[in-house]
Amino acid sequence: MTERERPAGGPTSDDATSLGTVTVPRTPAGVAAAVTHAAAAHDTTGVGRSLRANRSRPPAVEFGDRLAVPTAVAAETPETGIELRLPASLRSVFVGAPLAFYLGADVSVVDDATPRLLASATGVDRELGDLTSDVPDLLARAFWLDCLIREASTGAELAEGDALDALGLDPDRLVAQSPADRLAAYLDAPFERVADRLPEWHLAMHVAPTYDHATALPYLLDRLAFVFPPETASLDRQELVSRSLDDFYRGAPGPVASVEMLDPVDRPGRTQGWLADGTPVDAFKTQPVAYRNHDRYRAADRDGMSVAVVLNDRGMAGEHDAVADIYETRASDLPMDVSFHERLTRRELADLLADHHEFVHYIGHCEVEGLRCADGHLAASDLGETNVETFFLNACGSYHEGTALVEAGSVAGAVTLRKVLDEQAAKVGTAFARLLLAGFPIVAALRLARRRIRMGKDYAVVGDGTQTLAATDDRDARVAHVERLDDDRYRVAWEHQSLTRHGDGFTTPTPGDGRRRLCGNPSTTTTDGTSLASALADADAPVVLDGRFHWADEAAAVVDPSRHP
Structure with a gap:
C-alpha cells in the first residue's frame, strides 16, 4: 500500500470544521475510535504529513450512545496497515493518541493488554513498555525522519540532513514507500545515533484523562503535542519566596487573590501546558473551553484586528505610554485598529469586553472583588460572555479573572499569580506587547518578557498558550x-x-x-x-x-x- 494523497479541493488546515464531528460512546474504546478517525485530517500519508500545512484539524468529538462517523470522515480516514493496541484505559488512549494520529494507526483497546505497535504486512511488532516514554520516543523518531526525508527528496539542503547518511537511509527509496514500510525502516534504524542532532519537541501537554478532556484531543493533536498524565513534584519554595516590598507593588490597599501553585513533573518539550486541576508553575493553564473558543473567532468575518488598551490608574501611565507607542508603530505595518481607554467604569469595561477585540491590554489594579474600575470592581465571572480573543491583565493577582475570561469566551491571556512590582510590571508589559505583535505565541512572548524582571515566575498564561495574534506572522x-x-x-x-x-x-x-x-x-x-x-x-x-x-x-x-x- 503506497501513501495516500488527498484529492485537490479537500479540507485544508484553515478549514477547522469541514470534517464534521465523530460521535463516540463514553468508553475508552469510544475515545480510541475518535483517535483512529483523527487521521482523516491528514492531506497525505507520505512524509509531507510532517508539515502542519498538510494536516487539517481532526474531527471534533462528542459523546452519544453509539459510534457515528460522518461519511466524509470515514472516507478520509487512511488505511495504513498500522495498529496501536492499548490497554482499555483513558490514560493509555490519551498518551498513545499523538503517535496513533501521526502514523494513521488504527487504535484498539483490550483489557490488560500489553501495548504494542503493529504493522503485520511489514513484520512490525514492537512491544511498548512505559507509554509515557516509548510513545514520545517513537513519535519523535517517525516525525523527524519524515522531515529529513522530505527535505532530502526535494534536494533541499538542511543542516541536519547528514543524519540520514549516519542511519543508512535512502530518501529517494523511502519517500515512495507506504507508511507501514517506512515505519519498519525507521524502527530498524539506529536512531539513537542522531537523536541529539534533532530539536527538542515543541509542546508537551499534561492532561488529566477524563471524558471532558477527550473533547480537547482534536486540538492537541492538531498541534502535535506530546500528551502525558499530570504528575507533580515538590515545589521549590525558594523560587516563590514572598517579599515585603508593599510600597512598590502594583497593588492597592485591598486584598489580592492568592493562588496555590504546583510543580509539574519534567516532561520533554520546550513548552509545557497543563489541562488538569491546579495551577502549574512554568506551564500554561488551559481549559477545554479555550479550544472551543477558537472556532468562534475563526469563523468571524473580519478585515483586520482590534486592539484595546485600558489604563484604569493614572499612576501607571508610564506603561500605558510605552505600549501605546508600540501599538501605534505596529499599526502602520499590520491591519490593526488601536483604541485607548482610561478610567473606565464597571459598565464601560464590561461593554468593552463584550465587543470583539483580538487583544485587550489592561493596566491597573486587581483585587479579590475583581478588576478595579472608576466606580468599583468588575468580576469577570459576572460577565455572561466576552468577545476578547486574547488579553493581558497586568495587575496584581489577576489569575482568577483571567481564567474567568477564558470561561466567558476568550482563548488565552497573560495574568499575574500574586502581587507584582509596579516598575517591573511595566517592563514585562511593554516587552510582552512588542513580542506578541512580532508573531510570538502568547506563551513564548510571556516567557521572554518576564526575563525583564527578577521575579518572572509571578506571571503566567491561562487558556491556549499556543495562540498567536491572527494578523501577525510567526x-x-x-x-x-x-x-x-x-x-x-x-x-x-x-x-x-x-x-x-x-x-x-x-x-x-x-x-x-x-x-x-x-x-x-x-x-x-x-x-x-x-x-x-x-x-x-x-x-x-x-x-x-x-x-x-x-x-x-x-x-x-x-x-x-x-x-x-
Whole structure:
C-alpha cells in the first residue's frame, strides 16, 4: 500500500470544521475510535504529513450512545496497515493518541493488554513498555525522519540532513514507500545515533484523562503535542519566596487573590501546558473551553484586528505610554485598529469586553472583588460572555479573572499569580506587547518578557498558550541567545519560537553558516563584538545576552558602547 494523497479541493488546515464531528460512546474504546478517525485530517500519508500545512484539524468529538462517523470522515480516514493496541484505559488512549494520529494507526483497546505497535504486512511488532516514554520516543523518531526525508527528496539542503547518511537511509527509496514500510525502516534504524542532532519537541501537554478532556484531543493533536498524565513534584519554595516590598507593588490597599501553585513533573518539550486541576508553575493553564473558543473567532468575518488598551490608574501611565507607542508603530505595518481607554467604569469595561477585540491590554489594579474600575470592581465571572480573543491583565493577582475570561469566551491571556512590582510590571508589559505583535505565541512572548524582571515566575498564561495574534506572522518569531567568551568573542545561538512551524526549517537574520535548520534547533556561530553589534543593530528581534533580555538594538549597544539603541 503506497501513501495516500488527498484529492485537490479537500479540507485544508484553515478549514477547522469541514470534517464534521465523530460521535463516540463514553468508553475508552469510544475515545480510541475518535483517535483512529483523527487521521482523516491528514492531506497525505507520505512524509509531507510532517508539515502542519498538510494536516487539517481532526474531527471534533462528542459523546452519544453509539459510534457515528460522518461519511466524509470515514472516507478520509487512511488505511495504513498500522495498529496501536492499548490497554482499555483513558490514560493509555490519551498518551498513545499523538503517535496513533501521526502514523494513521488504527487504535484498539483490550483489557490488560500489553501495548504494542503493529504493522503485520511489514513484520512490525514492537512491544511498548512505559507509554509515557516509548510513545514520545517513537513519535519523535517517525516525525523527524519524515522531515529529513522530505527535505532530502526535494534536494533541499538542511543542516541536519547528514543524519540520514549516519542511519543508512535512502530518501529517494523511502519517500515512495507506504507508511507501514517506512515505519519498519525507521524502527530498524539506529536512531539513537542522531537523536541529539534533532530539536527538542515543541509542546508537551499534561492532561488529566477524563471524558471532558477527550473533547480537547482534536486540538492537541492538531498541534502535535506530546500528551502525558499530570504528575507533580515538590515545589521549590525558594523560587516563590514572598517579599515585603508593599510600597512598590502594583497593588492597592485591598486584598489580592492568592493562588496555590504546583510543580509539574519534567516532561520533554520546550513548552509545557497543563489541562488538569491546579495551577502549574512554568506551564500554561488551559481549559477545554479555550479550544472551543477558537472556532468562534475563526469563523468571524473580519478585515483586520482590534486592539484595546485600558489604563484604569493614572499612576501607571508610564506603561500605558510605552505600549501605546508600540501599538501605534505596529499599526502602520499590520491591519490593526488601536483604541485607548482610561478610567473606565464597571459598565464601560464590561461593554468593552463584550465587543470583539483580538487583544485587550489592561493596566491597573486587581483585587479579590475583581478588576478595579472608576466606580468599583468588575468580576469577570459576572460577565455572561466576552468577545476578547486574547488579553493581558497586568495587575496584581489577576489569575482568577483571567481564567474567568477564558470561561466567558476568550482563548488565552497573560495574568499575574500574586502581587507584582509596579516598575517591573511595566517592563514585562511593554516587552510582552512588542513580542506578541512580532508573531510570538502568547506563551513564548510571556516567557521572554518576564526575563525583564527578577521575579518572572509571578506571571503566567491561562487558556491556549499556543495562540498567536491572527494578523501577525510567526515566521520571524526568533530569539538570539548570546554568551560572552574570552577576547571579545561571542557565541550566538538563534532559536525559532513558533509553535505552528514544528517540522519546518528556518534561517537566521544574522550571519552564520547560511543553512536552513529545523525549527527548534539553534543555529550557532561565534563572532567578534564589532561584527555582532553591526548585525544586531539591523535585527528587530529579542536577544538574551548573558541571561538578560534585550532588544537587538539594545544588545548591540551593550556589546559596542559606542552605539546607542
